[in-house]
Amino acid sequence: MGTMTKIHTEPIPERIQKRKRFSGENVTGWFLVLPAILYLLVWNVYPLIYALYVSLTNLNLTRPALNKFIGLNNYLLLLKDETFRTAIGNTLYMTVLSILFELVIGYFCAKLFVRAEKIKGVNILRTIFILPIMITPLVAGLLWSYILNPTLGIINYIFKILHLPILPWLGDEKLAYYSIVAINVWQWTPFMMLLIIAGLNSIPKSLIEVAELEGAGWWKKFIHLEIPFISNIISIGVFIRVMENLKMFDVVYATTNGGPGKATEMASLLAYRQSFLYYQTGYGAAVAVLILILSTILVQLLFKSMWRRDVV
């Protein structure tokens, strides 16, 4: 037994260590990971290359035989297309605006839940509170279009009782856009709240006590204690929300379908409509490729900054 331990503690010669890279262990490692990699190559990389190709053609799904390579024509048309610019603008503005609201409201809700920590049933309440995250965005959209319905909707009825003006919530250009922001914020604030609660709970109790002994007000505590402890978690949350907002489809599909006019047009919706309703598949693919490029750039930027701060 004694000799065996001795052999193990001896350093492995470098030559052998190098050979180990190609040894049995490495092969097994690859063998285990390869099926997943191959699967994703088939389902992600190959379609992406295919999409790039389609975007350079004038493919029309109703007459695929007339499919022709037209180079960058779709992209040139896109840059001139006002609808496309509106869609990208709407998507980006939606992303920034909703995330801001989600953070602010989420923070206040989180504070409330943390303060009520010891209260009976608070865990169940929190689970109830996060239900909006779990329902499909489609149901969120349908539900709100029922609530905001100009004639039958409960919101306008309440407004009438309160002697407020009756509003065409999803029928007016500005209002429709902000209604969708509000639906989005309603659905995802609980997500930010959960993350902020996790962050606030990670602050050591002793630090809070010291701060309180020294008479720090809520602002001082917020800046010097809470922000440092929640910022990493929040950046994960913001990152995920940016990704999701760039893909936004379901809520708009269920409420306004991009209208009235182009007021709530979103990038994914535009690509969908061009490809599958107007059958301008080549053009739709070009929209999709540009969305992909845009989101890749944003993801890279966000990910790099998180990587630097050791968040991921």
Added chain:
Amino acid sequence: MKKRRSSNVISAASVYVLTFLYILPLLWLLLAAFKTRAEMFKIPPVIFPHKINIDNFIYVLKDSSPYFLNSLIASVCSTFLALLLAIPAAYSLARYNIKRSKDIELWILSTKMMPPIAVIIPLFIIFQKVGIFDTLVGLILLYTAFNLPFAVWILISFFKKVPREIEEAAKIDGCNLIQILMFIGIPLVRSGIAVVVIFSIIWTWNDLLFGLIMTQNAAKTLPVALASYANTLDIKWELMAALAVLQTLPVVIITFLSQRHIVSGLTFGGVEK
């Protein structure tokens, strides 16, 4: 002491009120599902239906049961397939020093971040050529690809937390790789597997876009059926509400049963709870 108690009462009350107000829209949907068509169109709006009327549910269940089944099969099968591919991959990435494993991890995660519309156009064309358009097989294969990155990412972080010594002891006892994975690795990361199962099932169950494009009738999923209720000229709000409630119910149940897994699932395992 007295002050402490009264502030407790205030925070308790505010949490209850806040939660109630927040989910009020969902309660409104639930109430709508029990209303008759006449009640739906009354002005001023009827708040409580005058009796528990389950006709809407009976109607939509009859009308949409094949779509329920499609969604269920697609969710369960794609989750299972994703796990089958993800468990060995995650184990390998967490345990073996294969070259550039960090890059592979990042690449796998990045496929999850890609906007689905970018792959769906070519996949639509491919599905039609291969003949799996509007089939459950096609949907399951597609959703597997969609659930796989998340599964790998979550399971890597769980496998990394398992101490190596346990597996090494098993190796010395003569277990081979498959036995180690089956009897030691998988049981030790069962919480991670739970997270993957919960979220894969919920995502697949909730997906609209893929279902909308990749199915027509035979493989139509529940969200697509639900969307079609709303697309008709004369929206049948009470039926839509009933179907929406039925679609949401399983997710609500899963959420209640698995609250402790939810935070790590929502953040790709990036945040521990």
